[in-house]
Amino acid sequence: MPASGLFLTHGAGSDASHSSLVLLEERLSPLPVARYDFPYRREGRRFPDRAPKLLAALDEAVPAFADEAGVDPDGLVLGGRSMGGRMCSMAVAEGLPAAGLVLVCYPLHPPGKPENLRVDHFPAIDVPCLFVSGDRDPFGGPEEFAEHLPTIPGPVTTVWLPGKRHDLKGADEAIADAVEAWLARL
Numbered sequence: 238m239p240a241s242g243l244f245l246t247h248g249a250g251s252d253a254s255h256s257s258l259v260l261l262e263e264r265l266s267p268l269p270v271a272r273y274d275f276p277y278r279r280e281g282r283r284f285p286d287r288a289p290k291l292l293a294a295l296d297e298a299v300p301a302f303a304d305e306a307g308v309d310p311d312g313l314v315l316g317g318r319s320m321g322g323r324m325c326s327m328a329v330a331e332g333l334p335a336a337g338l339v340l341v342c343y344p345l346h347p348p349g350k351p352e353n354l355r356v357d358h359f360p361a362i363d364v365p366c367l368f369v370s371g372d373r374d375p376f377g378g379p380e381e382f383a384e385h386l387p388t389i390p391g392p393v394t395t396v397w398l399p400g401k402r403h404d405l406k407g408a409d410e411a412i413a414d415a416v417e418a419w420l421a422r423l
Contacts, residue, residue, distance in 0.1 A: 239312075239420075239423060240268065240312055240313065240314045240336055240337065240420055240423055241269070241303070241306075241308035241309045241310075241311075241312030241313055241336070242268060242269035242270065242271070242302070242303065242306050242308045242312070242313050242314070243261070243265060243268060243269070243270045243271070243313070243314050243315075243316075243339070243420075244270075244271045244273060244298075244299055244302055244313055244314070244315045244316075244325075245258045245261060245262075245270065245271065245272050245273065245316060245317045245321070245339075246273050246275065246295075246315075246316070246317030246318070246320075246321025246322065246324060246325060247272075247273075247274065247275070247278065247317060247318055247320075247321045248317070248318040248319035248320050248321055248342070249284075249285045249319060249320040250283075251318065252274050252278045253272035253273055253274045253278075254272070255318060256409050257318065257341065257405070257408075257409045257412050257413070258272045258317065258318070259272070260409045260410070260412075260413045261412070261413050261416055264413045264417055265416075265417065265420070268420075269302075269306035269308055271298075271302040271306075273298055273302075273317075273321075275291055275294055275321070275324075276290070276294050285320060288324065288327065291320075291324045292324060292327060292328050292331065295315075295324060295325065295328045295333065296328065296333060299313065299315065299328075299333060299335075310334050311334045311335075311336065312336045313334070313335055313336060314335065314336050314337040314338065314339055314420065314423070315328070315329060315333070315335045315337075315338055315339070316338045316339030316340050316341065316367075317339070317340075317341065318341045318342055319341070319342045319343070319344050319376070319403070320344065322338070322339070322340035322341055322342075322343055323340070323343060323344055323355060325338060325340075326338055326340060326343075326358065326359075326362060326366075327358050329362055329364060330358035330359075330361035330362050331358075331361070335364050336364060336365075336423065337364050337365040337366065337367070337391075337423055338362065338364060338365070338366045338367070339367045339369075339416055339419070340366060340367065340368050340369070341369045341370075341405070341412055341416075342369070342370050342371065342374060342376065342403050342404075342405055343368055343370060343376075343377070344376040344377065344403075345376055345377025345381055345382060345385065346376060346377055346381075347376070348375035348376055348403075349375065351377075351381065354385065356385045356388065359385065359386070359388040359389045360388050360389070360390065362389045362390065362391055363390045363391045364391045365391050365392045365393075365394070365423060366389060366391055366392070366393045366394070367394045367395075367396070367415065367416065367419040368382065368386070368393065368394070368395045368396070369395075369396045369398070369405075369411075369412055369415045369416070370382070370395075370396075370397060370398065370401075370405075371397070371398045371400070371401025371402050371403065371405055371408070372397045372398065372399055372400065372401065373400060373401060373402050374401070374402055374403045375402065375403060376403050379395075379397055382395060394419055396411075396415040396419075398411055398412075
């Protein structure tokens, strides 16, 4: 089933106006795309709320976007950058309907702390997933992802951007190319 829309979230230190999210919205038109700011960002705060509050916000915002766009909520692809993509993956693992996940620079663990993995929910993700990351990302490299992604029951696609770190600076076009190609095969 082709995606009915794309719901995108931002990383912890950014917002929904991040250039890669804006480019995705432009490139995927006329597909309905939401670029969502978490409440802490809309309230002008710099530091994210804890996961339960972020997940509750997604539980409200995703169905509201589907309703507003007049699309099937089960056909939405969810995701975003870093923390935002992680929250979407956790929401889907907890039962939020989705047709797939787009996870850009997924934070597998905090930099320098590979023992603090953020993968406990992976076995509950049964939708197709796209991971787009830099191969020099201190939040997790190709070898680490290769070890943990097989715990996801849904089909997983990885795109590694050579020489890029967590910010994926200068890679907006490559990110958009990867997402556009993956959505076309969904």
